Amino acid sequence: MNRPKRTRLTQMLLNEQNRRGMTESELGAKYGFSQQAFSSWKAGVVPRPKMYAALAEFLQISVDQMSELADEAKASTGTTKLPNIGAPLMGRGSSESIIVEQFAVGFAAPNVSNCYAVRVDGHHLWVDPRITPLPGNTVLIRTKDHAALATWPISVQEDQEVHVVTLAELA
Incomplete structure (x- = not known):
């Protein structure tokens, strides 16, 4: 697991807490912030104004x-918010044959009602099943555990779903 980068602010908070010999809850009660907030600031989260x-x-x-x-x-951490881990990775393969995973990599259960990603020929494609495809859209024609890329319009069988590719990594 990556340790967060220590900023001057983080280091000053740690040093001052150690100098005073107070717990996070004692500091929070004295200065008007929660123990959890102080702990997150020490871990590298930037406090709100x-x-x-x-x-x-x-x-x-x-x-x-x-x-x-x-x-x-x-500036050194890039954000004040927690990182977005992105769309769940649901498949991998080539443009002709993509194997769709039963469970998303790094997620407890798949949720393909929202955006998800597949890795095709070494590049990520972000796919959204909620979008209605328009002529010329790159789409993922998907069955239960397989998929293939195509350009819309294309004939689709009853057991297939059409999911629109919304974003693709460049080669």
Whole structure:
């Protein structure tokens, strides 16, 4: 598992907590934030602006300095939100024959009512079964455990579904 990158803000929070010898819940009660929020900030999540004043008081710095630390942390981590793990990977193969998995890789159960991905010839394709195909769309003609790429319109059998490719990695 990858450890989050330590920012100056994260390091300052850890150092100040150790210096004071207080638990996360004690700090939260004293400064007005939750134990979970403080724990997430120590793990690298960037605090929201409404918490800058409380954190500045805790760190004994100005709110402007706290804002600069948060901006620096945001720039080094890229976001203040948890990462999106993307669409579930449901299949792999070549453009002529794609094997569709029963369960999505990395997910507890498949949910093909929403967008999912397949790996074709080494590239990811994002597929959405909710979109009605238009002439010229690249589509995935899918049965229970197999699929193939085609260009719409194409004749489809009763046991097949048509899912539109919405995004594809370039070669």
